[in-house]
Amino acid sequence: MIEVCGLSKHYGEVLAVDDLTFAVRPGEVTGFLGPNGAGKSTTMRMIVGLDAASSGTATVGGRPYAAQPAPLKVVGALLDPGAVLPSRTAFHHLLALAAGNGISRSRVAAVLEEVGLEKVSRRRAGTFSLGMRQRLGIAAALLGDPPVLVFDEPLNGLDPEGIVWIRSLMRRMAAEGRAVLMSSHLMSEMELTADHLIVIGRGRLIADTTMKDFIEAHSEREVFVRSPQAEELRSMLGAAVQVRTESSDALVVTGLEAAEIGALASVSGVELHELAPRQVSLEKAFMDLTRDAVEYQSEKETSR
Numbered sequence: 480m481i482e483v484c485g486l487s488k489h490y491g492e493v494l495a496v497d498d499l500t501f502a503v504r505p506g507e508v509t510g511f512l513g514p515n516g517a518g519k520s521t522t523m524r525m526i527v528g529l530d531a532a533s534s535g536t537a538t539v540g541g542r543p544y545a546a547q548p549a550p551l552k553v554v555g556a557l558l559d560p561g562a563v564l565p566s567r568t569a570f571h572h573l574l575a576l577a578a579g580n581g582i583s584r585s586r587v588a589a590v591l592e593e594v595g596l597e598k599v600s601r602r603r604a605g606t607f608s609l610g611m612r613q614r615l616g617i618a619a620a621l622l623g624d625p626p627v628l629v630f631d632e633p634l635n636g637l638d639p640e641g642i643v644w645i646r647s648l649m650r651r652m653a654a655e656g657r658a659v660l661m662s663s664h665l666m667s668e669m670e671l672t673a674d675h676l677i678v679i680g681r682g683r684l685i686a687d688t689t690m691k692d693f694i695e696a697h698s699e700r701e702v703f704v705r706s707p708q709a710e711e712l713r714s715m716l717g718a719a720v721q722v723r724t725e726s727s728d729a730l731v732v733t734g735l736e737a738a739e740i741g742a743l744a745s746v747s748g749v750e751l752h753e754l755a756p757r758q759v760s761l762e763k764a765f766m767d768l769t770r771d772a773v774e775y776q777s778e779k780e781t782s783r
């Protein structure tokens with residue numbers, strides 16, 4: 480379990496993390512979301528002792544990272560996949576980490592296999608692609624078989640097969656009872672991977688909730704309707720209901736349940752070809768919630 484309590488970080492004038500309090504529980508993947516510059520990496524760096532907090536605490540298993548006798552056995556982290564000596568082979572990079580933490584040589588071979596790098600383990604890390612470096616970083620995080628995992632943007636540079644692999648790895652790690660904290664800007668993947676969400680903006684906590692509740696609470700439900708009499712249906716729905724025309728025979732309705740639209744169509748003799756409640760995406764819910772916390776935005780942003 481990770482416990483963050485009143486955590487803040489100043490970089491000179493910049494308040495990168497502002498009084499954050501949250502917990503990352505075992506048995507779940509917790510998605511860590513926020514616009515660019517929100518403070519996600521800084522928070523993760525403080526959890527694993529790479530940055531000192533200006534105030535507040537971050538503990539793993541009840542202790543700060545610096546007080547862990549064998550840190551890799553308590554928390555595994557992928558924060559900066561570039562942090563590898565380019566002249567070292569993948570095998571020797573992991574072996575050096577293992578030696579400092581009382582981890583066996585056979586475990587090095589096992590994690591190389593787990594991340595699919597066993598065939599290139601004798602190649603120098605400097606020759607690795609971004610995706611391969613990412614896999615090597617994940618191998619390092621898994622090395623001590625820790626109960627807590629922290630992954631900052633693990634999907635960066637991965638191909639579609641790699642992205643699916645990360646999803647199943649994260650799910651498996653959580654199913655084994657580990658606490659997994661993962662940041663990503665890929666909302667569609669986050670939606671498939673995370674059980675719980677911590678959302679921050681400008682260093683402050685915006686939401687700490689389950690994925691399901693987050694989506695339900697931060698977006699209106701829509702119903703997709705296809706009808707050869709779409710215009711007729713539209714005029715019947717009235718002004719209190721929001722209706723968007725998607726095409727000549729399709730409407731998207733907000734403010735009524737599918738059953739209510741079906742009943743209305745039925746009594747009016749309007750023919751329906753499709754009537755489907757739409758699951759609103761995490762992406763839309765996230766963008767609606769964090770609109771005011773976005774620091775870096777294109778002037779030509781299209782509103783959707």
Ligand SMILES: Nc1ncnc2c1ncn2[C@@H]1O[C@H](COP(=O)(O)OP(=O)(O)OP(=O)(O)O)[C@@H](O)[C@H]1O
Nearest residue numbers: 490493494495513514515516517518519520521522
């Ligand atoms: N070493 C540093 N020195 C000065 N400012 C920093 C430093 N590291 C981060 N910051 C600032 O702290 C804020 C939070 O940055 P951070 O990298 O934690 O955000 P993030 O949520 O991880 O962003 P992204 O999604 O773009 O990776 C930003 O304003 C950033 O410029």
